[in-house]
Amino acid sequence: MEKVRERIVRGAMKVFSTHGYFKAPVSKIAREAGVSKGLVFWYFRSKDELIHEAAARSLPIDILRECLETVQDKEELLRCVGERYLKKYSDPVMRNLMLQTLAVRTIYPEVEERLREMCSMYTRKMAKQIFGKDDVESRVKIRSFFGSLLCYSLRPPPDISVEEYLDNLITIILQ
Amino acid sequence: MEKVRERIVRGAMKVFSTHGYFKAPVSKIAREAGVSKGLVFWYFRSKDELIHEAAARSLPIDILRECLETVQDKEELLRCVGERYLKKYSDPVMRNLMLQTLAVRTIYPEVEERLREMCSMYTRKMAKQIFGKDDVESRVKIRSFFGSLLCYSLRPPPDISVEEYLDNLITIILQ
Amino acid sequence: MEKVRERIVRGAMKVFSTHGYFKAPVSKIAREAGVSKGLVFWYFRSKDELIHEAAARSLPIDILRECLETVQDKEELLRCVGERYLKKYSDPVMRNLMLQTLAVRTIYPEVEERLREMCSMYTRKMAKQIFGKDDVESRVKIRSFFGSLLCYSLRPPPDISVEEYLDNLITIILQ
């Protein structure tokens, strides 16, 4: 049996992903998790705290960190990030939740900060590791890479497989 | 003096962009527009109707339609779309509002439908017009193009100008 | 027809006086005032604001101020304060409400401050005006005066009239 706290987070992510952070009643989250409404507030001080937990899990920061730490080769790095990214967001819950998180960055400074860090630090690191430099062209390419992944996730074309898509994308970026 | 209805929509877009569609009280929108709360409901049947109007304006559909209608040359087409896109979303209100709109697509079927149309029909048309074909590589490139624009808008790199960025991007896509 | 805001305050005072400030639901206050619950929050930002208004009205500060301003003679001053005091708190609502207010002074600094002012400034002024001096005996007498009024209000002896009581009290204080 999964731990209660984890069940609540899962339920929250599911409900948040379809209703949005602010239209999702805690009562619905509780029902989804199979617990009482009061218990949610035993594990989380407030709904905001639960939002923060869900928001943190919705971003691909973990993927970036891991791949950058473990992989050296440039093509392999792109593949590592690409594969995990597309896998993570093949789950509709995660996909929609990430969009919800992007939308609330103007409300929660912590979310904004996390996004800023992800966009600046990690893309810079990737540009360095892949192209050996950090010039305009490299950074445009990295952004195109992530942008493409995002676009694919948001609305996967029904007639292109993940592998095919990723192969093509990596080729374009590295050429 | 701007028309009242228009003032209300503008106010709504501004408030929606920072507070999100559901945390933005109609009272705040009215204050922003300089009218009474009651008047908002004279021009719009409900808050949802106002949300739909704002959501429609937040997407780049108008840009796609216009450029596809007026421009033939492939590079010119990419530049037409790119320039207008980056201009539209250089406004923080528009930028944030588009994110809000992406987030509510699971709630409003109309929004979902509009997005679906934009992603499938227009990207297909662009692929056709630019690459003459609609194969995997072409579509990956179009997605990379839009993804890159989106990424740039979300967090413009402080040391790269719009023109420079767009030039590089078009070169990468067309090579 | 009484003004709505005033009706709400009256209803609040009545409900507060029997249920206490914190056990009195706003819904009950609204019902007592004959308005909807939401309207209470149109006139008062929060329940706390309503509590403050009720608390301010529950104290005898107005009586002290008026009598000290208008009356010179010492016996007359005691009688002015005594009469109005006993009249004000002959109303069970006012009597109980004052007790509620005394009880929440540790929670609301504004209430504590108002009480402090009442106890120090006004008793000092009365001692000066009645006994011409501010020594220990005078101040003990003033406190006995107020204490006696308070005790009478809290539980009026069934077989002593207000006038009789006040006459006796003034005699004792002035002898």
Added chain:
Amino acid sequence: MEKVRERIVRGAMKVFSTHGYFKAPVSKIAREAGVSKGLVFWYFRSKDELIHEAAARSLPIDILRECLETVQDKEELLRCVGERYLKKYSDPVMRNLMLQTLAVRTIYPEVEERLREMCSMYTRKMAKQIFGKDDVESRVKIRSFFGSLLCYSLRPPPDISVEEYLDNLITIILQ
């Protein structure tokens, strides 16, 4: 080591005295007493039961009973009551708690009853024992005595000592 039950009552009195009976969460009381929340309900059937225990201890009934039983002389009786009273309520916890108790008399019939008994029976007994009679003047004096003690307790004048105050008060009452 103090008995657990006693620790809980002490903790309750402390928390009640500052937060009031109804704003004081049982959890806070438990923390103050250094026990778990559940244990409070092992020793007391409900929070109300705990309130009653605290309320009973907050009143000066014990003082009245003891002094009336042991002391015969009138001045000595006043001094006995006065001294113990001022000592008991020199403790801010007791002082505030008594006010809280006065405030909840409209809610708990038992509290109301206890107060009624204290006010009628004991003041009557004191009047008899001190003045030999029970006429209006005597009872006004007794009320002035208690009222003065109450006033002193509520807000002790910073420049008058307990002894000095009590001496003066007894003189005034007995003259």
Added chain:
DNA sequence: CATGAATGAGCCTTCATTCAT
């Protein structure tokens, strides 16, 4: 005895919406 997770009732507050003026 003792703990703390779990429950559910109730309350304050917000806010979309209506309506008399």
Added chain:
DNA sequence: AATGAATGAAGGCTCATTCAT
């Protein structure tokens, strides 16, 4: 058209109370 008072439905949160361990 325009205002703002008035309403009622939720929703977030607290907290007394229970119960398995």
